[in-house]
Amino acid sequence: MRIADFALERYFARWEFAVEHVACASDVEGWSMAELLELADDETRAMWAGLRLGYTESPGHPLLRREIAALYETLEADDVLVFAGAEEAIFCLFTTQVREGDHVIVTWPGYQSLYEVARAAGAKVSLHALREEDGWSLDVDRLIASCRPETRMVVVNAPHQPTGMLPSVGEWRRLASACAEAGIRLVADEVYRFLEHDGAETLPAGADLDARFISIGVMSKSFAMAGLRIGWLASRDRAVLDACARLKDYTTICSAAPSEVLALIGLRARERVLERSRSIVAANLAVLDEFFERRSDVFGWVRPRGGSTAFPRLVPEGPAGASADRFCARLVESTGVLLLPSSTFGFGDSHVRLGLGRVDLPAALNAIEQGKADIGPS
Ligand SMILES: Cc1ncc(COP(=O)(O)O)c(C=O)c1O
Known part of the structure; x- marks a missing residue:
């Protein structure tokens, strides 16, 4: 590659x-570490004290997957696959889901792997430029108009890095409906979700809006625990998760045992x-x-x-x-x-x-x- x-x-x-x-x-x-461990409940404190440093379950610790699923309206633990950061999740997702000649649209400027891995997998990538003169807003009509018959994925990072773009709930739902009707998979990079400013609403998660859509999440940003290197894909499309799990066998196999327990502690104390x-x-x-x-x-x-x-x-x-x-x-x-x-x-x-x-x-x-x-x- x-x-x-x-x-x-x-x-x-x-x-x-x-x-x-x-x-x-x-x-x-x-x-x-000291501050985080103070947030542990009885169960996670015992898990931490008794932790053995063996391999862990490849899809992620069942309790961790359950806690991650609770961030979504419609998901259960088996709809979540844990990775080493969002970065590994992105790598596995685009490597397994994009084929030579597929068209993929990605918001830009943005996190390079969201388009570079797709390109490396053979996709024709259109960068959907956010415009400063529009206040860096998402132009949903322009984005929908740029879809082609061979468009396979629309990739939107919101809240957006680096611009801070965040569509309204109405705009987000309109984009989701257009993608669902056209049979296009919406990939929502939601690593900054829950960090909305000044009363702006948290968007419904991509994975909750359609069974084929995919949400990308991580402990690094809103949850302030980048050193754990715990991220995930969430989707009701189990075939996608299964394909990614098979690639993960060649990347990290499973997550770091201490990180899984610490992420569980952090998510249980998420408020x-x-x-x-x-x-x-x-x-x-x-x-x-x-x-x-x-x-x-x-x-x-x-x-x-x-x-x-x-x-x-x-x-x-x-x-x-x-x-x-x-x-x-x-x-x-x-x-x-x-x-x-x-x-x-x-x-x-x-x-x-x-x-x-x-x-x-x-x-x-x-x-x-x-x-x-x-x-x-x-
Ligand atoms: C939009 C976006 N997605 C994914 C990632 C990757 O997150 P991580 O480095 O925690 O894997 C980042 C990191 O900056 C990001 O900004």
């Missing part, structure tokens, strides 16, 4: 663990876990609103509707200059603050990704303004 480099991961490989502030992370500040994530993101959004109002000379700001990232634009004639690549390079060298230039999404050279989930974001913004960065104080 030949697959293009994952540009964002290559950028992170160079910088992520070498800088003082990762101001562009898409995950939420991770839980400490508390999500509340923590939402309050970190809300506090950062409030700081950013004020920052962008003050620094409209440097950045154009479309406020995200959900998720833990945003995608501000550089004002070309502003002090940061017109090139996001050059700005990010100067910034990281002079202040130790890492931003992610839009070129890592193959999406021009004018935008940067910001992360909303890390508690040091205010310090990073301060370093950008007060340090030796070239945008200077306002």
Whole structure:
């Protein structure tokens, strides 16, 4: 299999663990083990204390699958297949479900594996561009109009990384109905689900809207436990899960035993876990609103509707200059603050990704303004 480099991961490989502030992370500040274990109930505490480090059940621990299924309206444990992160789930899904010549539509800019694995599997991929001039909203009519007779999948990530796009429930249902009527499988990357801002509604999960649709979930983002590397596919289409399970035999075989128990603890305490994530993101959004109002000379700001990232634009004639690549390079060298230039999404050279989930974001913004960065104080 030949697959293009994952540009964002290559950028992170160079910088992520070498800088003082990762101001562009898409995950939420991770839980400490001590804090997480305090959330355990009697059953999970005993599971943790008595855990043996053998192989685990390949589809995922039955209790974990049951807890994941409870995030959906219509699913049961057997409708869930656990993977090493959403990344492995995406790899197995597109590798098994896409054939040479299939047409696949994917929202863009976006997480590269959602289209790169499909391309590597032989699909003709159309990138469905979200437009800043539309407030990064999902143009459902344009998306439906771009479907062809050979379109096999429509892939939508919402809440969306990096823009924070989130359709209304009505728009989402309209897209789902159009896909179902045309026999197109909707793949919903919902790794930022439950991180809706300012009263925006949580969308019905893709897997709940039609028996052929697929939801992708993970512990990394809304649940703030990226280090567990626990993700999943959820769907009532058991044939898809079965095909993915057969490929998983060649990737990881089964999940890490400690991660399964810790994920179970986190999901059973999900209200508390999500509340923590939402309050970190809300506090950062409030700081950013004020920052962008003050620094409209440097950045154009479309406020995200959900998720833990945003995608501000550089004002070309502003002090940061017109090139996001050059700005990010100067910034990281002079202040130790890492931003992610839009070129890592193959999406021009004018935008940067910001992360909303890390508690040091205010310090990073301060370093950008007060340090030796070239945008200077306002
Ligand atoms: C939209 C989207 N899907 C999937 C993933 C993969 O999640 P994980 O790295 O936890 O496997 C990411 C990670 O950034 C993402 O942004």
